[in-house]
Amino acid sequence: VSVIQVMLGDRSYPIAIRSGSLADVGEAIAKELGARRAFVVTTPRVAEAHATAVAAGMARVHLAEERLLVPEGERAKTLRTASRLYDELLDRGAERGSVLVGLGGGAVGDVVGFVASTFLRGIPLVQVPTTLLAQVDASVGGKTAVNHPRGKNLIGTFYQPRLVCIDPDVLATLPARMRRSGIAEIIKVAAIWDAVFFAWLESNLEAVMRLVREPLEEAITRAVAIKAEVVGLDEREAGLRALLNFGHTLGHAIENVGSYRGATHGEAVAMGMVFAAALSESRGLCPAGTRARLVALLARAGLPSAAPDWHAQRDAYLRAISVDKKIRDEKLGFVVLRELGRAEVIGLAPAEILPEGTA
Amino acid sequence: VSVIQVMLGDRSYPIAIRSGSLADVGEAIAKELGARRAFVVTTPRVAEAHATAVAAGMARVHLAEERLLVPEGERAKTLRTASRLYDELLDRGAERGSVLVGLGGGAVGDVVGFVASTFLRGIPLVQVPTTLLAQVDASVGGKTAVNHPRGKNLIGTFYQPRLVCIDPDVLATLPARMRRSGIAEIIKVAAIWDAVFFAWLESNLEAVMRLVREPLEEAITRAVAIKAEVVGLDEREAGLRALLNFGHTLGHAIENVGSYRGATHGEAVAMGMVFAAALSESRGLCPAGTRARLVALLARAGLPSAAPDWHAQRDAYLRAISVDKKIRDEKLGFVVLRELGRAEVIGLAPAEILPEGTA
Numbered sequence: 001v002s003v004i005q006v007m008l009g010d011r012s013y014p015i016a017i018r019s020g021s022l023a024d025v026g027e028a029i030a031k032e033l034g035a036r037r038a039f040v041v042t043t044p045r046v047a048e049a050h051a052t053a054v055a056a057g058m059a060r061v062h063l064a065e066e067r068l069l070v071p072e073g074e075r076a077k078t079l080r081t082a083s084r085l086y087d088e089l090l091d092r093g094a095e096r097g098s099v100l101v102g103l104g105g106g107a108v109g110d111v112v113g114f115v116a117s118t119f120l121r122g123i124p125l126v127q128v129p130t131t132l133l134a135q136v137d138a139s140v141g142g143k144t145a146v147n148h149p150r151g152k153n154l155i156g157t158f159y160q161p162r163l164v165c166i167d168p169d170v171l172a173t174l175p176a177r178m179r180r181s182g183i184a185e186i187i188k189v190a191a192i193w194d195a196v197f198f199a200w201l202e203s204n205l206e207a208v209m210r211l212v213r214e215p216l217e218e219a220i221t222r223a224v225a226i227k228a229e230v231v232g233l234d235e236r237e238a239g240l241r242a243l244l245n246f247g248h249t250l251g252h253a254i255e256n257v258g259s260y261r262g263a264t265h266g267e268a269v270a271m272g273m274v275f276a277a278a279l280s281e282s283r284g285l286c287p288a289g290t291r292a293r294l295v296a297l298l299a300r301a302g303l304p305s306a307a308p309d310w311h312a313q314r315d316a317y318l319r320a321i322s323v324d325k326k327i328r329d330e331k332l333g334f335v336v337l338r339e340l341g342r343a344e345v346i347g348l349a350p351a352e353i354l355p356e357g358t359a
Numbered sequence: 360v361s362v363i364q365v366m367l368g369d370r371s372y373p374i375a376i377r378s379g380s381l382a383d384v385g386e387a388i389a390k391e392l393g394a395r396r397a398f399v400v401t402t403p404r405v406a407e408a409h410a411t412a413v414a415a416g417m418a419r420v421h422l423a424e425e426r427l428l429v430p431e432g433e434r435a436k437t438l439r440t441a442s443r444l445y446d447e448l449l450d451r452g453a454e455r456g457s458v459l460v461g462l463g464g465g466a467v468g469d470v471v472g473f474v475a476s477t478f479l480r481g482i483p484l485v486q487v488p489t490t491l492l493a494q495v496d497a498s499v500g501g502k503t504a505v506n507h508p509r510g511k512n513l514i515g516t517f518y519q520p521r522l523v524c525i526d527p528d529v530l531a532t533l534p535a536r537m538r539r540s541g542i543a544e545i546i547k548v549a550a551i552w553d554a555v556f557f558a559w560l561e562s563n564l565e566a567v568m569r570l571v572r573e574p575l576e577e578a579i580t581r582a583v584a585i586k587a588e589v590v591g592l593d594e595r596e597a598g599l600r601a602l603l604n605f606g607h608t609l610g611h612a613i614e615n616v617g618s619y620r621g622a623t624h625g626e627a628v629a630m631g632m633v634f635a636a637a638l639s640e641s642r643g644l645c646p647a648g649t650r651a652r653l654v655a656l657l658a659r660a661g662l663p664s665a666a667p668d669w670h671a672q673r674d675a676y677l678r679a680i681s682v683d684k685k686i687r688d689e690k691l692g693f694v695v696l697r698e699l700g701r702a703e704v705i706g707l708a709p710a711e712i713l714p715e716g717t718a
Contacts, residue, residue: 079442090509121502121515143480150449156480157516
């Protein structure tokens, strides 16, 4: 068992990482939060795989598992879904002391977090992430969101859960490609923050990917600990937290431009990290060979190991990475590697990131 | 000029109280918040009275006043209005650094605050309250809200503004009855927290009500300072902040039961305060004569000076004040006076507050 404490003053909370812990969520809610009612928000598919274990654990402490269903994936992240959850919570008599439990992937966590943060001006929230990506990424940081027709995550709040329960056993039912999205984020935090962890991944990647219990728990724990440390130092993304965007400038552009349609978030970020490492190396910001080590690890993880081919669509990519769409030469914060395990943000104009005529 | 600092760690903010300050809102936004764009959310009626002054002040610092209109009163406080504001903000290219300005009464402040707290995970918020009630009450505490068909303020957040600008001059256009709602809250904070201020009100009430500049500014400043002190000690209503509910247990019940249909919030709270003072006195918790002094001041303010006649509708009132509608004998925190200027919360079951057969 590992417990990582996210240090955010009076909004601090623990992240407990333990195989089989799904069955203990109920006990934690009853004992640690002193709650009498818990509403589990999940999808039909996740409910089928995991709700029985959660419900049994709740029954043990005489908590009724009251279940609210939302659709799979991004389709759950709408104001309409949030509004329906408000209705159901009120219909069932939810109160300020009732707990909302998000059981599912990142999308479920986002919308449950949004509802928890806005229902009765905030009710206690427990996150039980069931994808590797949600376990190592969304579980830390307190970002909640729903989408708007104009873009993803445009409506949302910063709202910290009271507790996060991570059970690595749930990953067994996750498709390999979705697991790789989580691996991409694990490689990312190692690359920006922890050279020892990066070297550990070089030795243990295959065991982690085969879900061998001990190395898997170790990888999740280290990744969560790094993100918790960064977020604890910078809750609202004023500075240091920007390092977590390593690979995401181009990664988001890939997702927006759509030239790699069907790429997962992890695949897009992997390409973005290769791009950022190459840029760092070509500018002499990190030792030669840095990019090659990163590429080798990504390739072993079954992730893309090449930068995106943006040249043919340079204008679309420039637009996608520009902070202010009208001011093309305004610099943006771009995360570069100084070495494996250390990153920094430098100011670059979009045209410096994607220079003309370098195809 | 008075500036009250609301002390909430990294969410601290100033409340500036000055006659004529409406014209300086733009300067504060440009200089203190460093913002390039400000969206003023207001109602058609408030816009007609005050938007010109705000716009002129913004023009002076080269800020375009971009105006978004919402309906008057509680009708503005819906998820639908919030959703429409998101759409308009996105259509106009609002960004994380754009400022939302709430220009209006409490309802405008509630919905603008909700939108500011949830748009792009929170953008800077400036409140410019234009009713006495909003100036002395809603301006401090960071409560935001929209209503739900099942009840008022069921959806909302805690979100602190970056700045509050109070211009007492705007009250000249406010109907006398609406001003009295603010007076009720001023009397309330004096009664629970500050015996000297209560005595000052006994000497100066008529001047305040005639909007004589100096005593009016003084009354607003003292009321805001008290609320800021209480909120600073207890941001999320865990303890001390409950004292601000003095008169509100019965006040809210009066509004819910509807037996005084047409009563303003201030009138309902006045009746609730008389009730609570009578209960305090009859239980020997405060000196004899406490209720009479409170009643005398409320009467001079043109506010109700009698407790509500709840006996004929006891069941409805009991339901309205019960925290858990199903558990009738569960105690709730009820605010009693220990003397004028000092209050405390005691635990009372609804049936102890409204005992049988005492008509």
